Amino acid sequence: MGDRDSIYGFAAVGLEPVVAEDPETAADRLKELVARDYAVIYITEALADKLEKEIARYADRPLPAIILIPGVSGNTGKGLTSVKRSVERAIGSDIIFGEG
Amino acid sequence: MAQVQQNPTRMELTKLKKKLATARRGHKLLKDKRDELMRQFLILVRENRELRERVEAGIKACNSNFVLARASMSREALNIALMAPKQEVWLEGDTRNIMSVEVPKFSFRTRTQDANDIYPYGYAFTSADLDSAVKSIADILPDMLRLAECEKACQLMAAEIEKTRRRVNALEHVMIPQTEEGIRYITMKLDENERSSQVRLMKVKDMMLESAHHYKEKNGLE
Numbered sequence: 001m002g003d004r005d006s007i008y009g010f011a012a013v014g015l016e017p018v019v020a021e022d023p024e025t026a027a028d029r030l031k032e033l034v035a036r037d038y039a040v041i042y043i044t045e046a047l048a049d050k051l052e053k054e055i056a057r058y059a060d061r062p063l064p065a066i067i068l069i070p071g072v073s074g075n076t077g078k079g080l081t082s083v084k085r086s087v088e089r090a091i092g093s094d095i096i097f098g099e100g
Numbered sequence: 101m102a103q104v105q106q107n108p109t110r111m112e113l114t115k116l117k118k119k120l121a122t123a124r125r126g127h128k129l130l131k132d133k134r135d136e137l138m139r140q141f142l143i144l145v146r147e148n149r150e151l152r153e154r155v156e157a158g159i160k161a162c163n164s165n166f167v168l169a170r171a172s173m174s175r176e177a178l179n180i181a182l183m184a185p186k187q188e189v190w191l192e193g194d195t196r197n198i199m200s201v202e203v204p205k206f207s208f209r210t211r212t213q214d215a216n217d218i219y220p221y222g223y224a225f226t227s228a229d230l231d232s233a234v235k236s237i238a239d240i241l242p243d244m245l246r247l248a249e250c251e252k253a254c255q256l257m258a259a260e261i262e263k264t265r266r267r268v269n270a271l272e273h274v275m276i277p278q279t280e281e282g283i284r285y286i287t288m289k290l291d292e293n294e295r296s297s298q299v300r301l302m303k304v305k306d307m308m309l310e311s312a313h314h315y316k317e318k319n320g321l322e
Contacts, residue, residue, distance in 0.1 A: 065252035
């Protein structure tokens with residue numbers, strides 16, 4: 001999921017691109033995708049930024065896995081931040097990323 | 101420590117002792133679980149980081165390739181070229197159990213087995229940049245799927261670790277001390293009761309002897 005330019009390439013390899021530019025349609029689309037039992041949903045960082053609440057809802061479920069990917073507009077580092085956050089949640093402090 | 105009101109009886113004492121034993125055992129088990137989860141989690145999270153860095157770099161490369169492709173082709177041509185994907189990915193979601201955490205495990209199959217057979221268009225009307233863009237995206241696809249699996253597992257395990265840690269702490273700092281306190285209270289109360297009944301018995305014995313033998317009077321006479 002994401003803005004058109006970021007994702008249409010993924011159609012070539014068999015993923016199904018879902019174009020969503022603004023948060024409202026994106027939220028609806030996300031719900032729809034989850035309802036259709038998609039296992040993995042890749043979502044661009046820019047869009048995920050506006051959809052945090054929706055995404056957090058699925059965080060504790062085994063499926064679907066919602067994974068952030070950088071879009072054309074560049075890497076915001078949000079993906080890594082989310083990994084970092086789960087480390088902090090588990091351990092209490094960040095011991096993996098602090099060193100690097 | 102806030103004292104919970106307990107009846108100082110032997111029944112209660114036995115019950116509390118049993119509770120304490122269970123709590124200790126549970127505490128130990130949970131602690132082991134937490135440690136093992138933590139170990140697994142750290143391994144996974146390192147892998148996650150590597151994968152993520154690789155995937156992000158890959159996607160960045162793809163995007164720049166696509167930008168090139170877009171530059172050299174018209175939008176319509178590009179859309180047509182990518183309209184009917186040749187490749188299709190089937191994802192099979194399964195779950196794997198790591199220390200009682202259900203994490204997803206994906207296995208994917210692609211429609212065409214040949215890795216070079218990925219271009220959904222003829223080469224006549226498309227630019228070479230598109231080829232390399234599609235190729236680069238196909239190359240990182242396995243990594244992306246692995247990343248999805250790994251990252252989701254990390255999230256789930258983080259939640260589980262948090263939960264386990266809370267439980268361990270609750271047992272360690274609340275349940276166990278409270279139960280110990282209760283046991284101490286009851287033991288003391290019971291001991292106290294026993295002492296007082298013993299004293300009472302001695303007293304009664306003295307009184308009975310006194311009434312039978314009249315020691316005091318005899319002592320008074322001599």
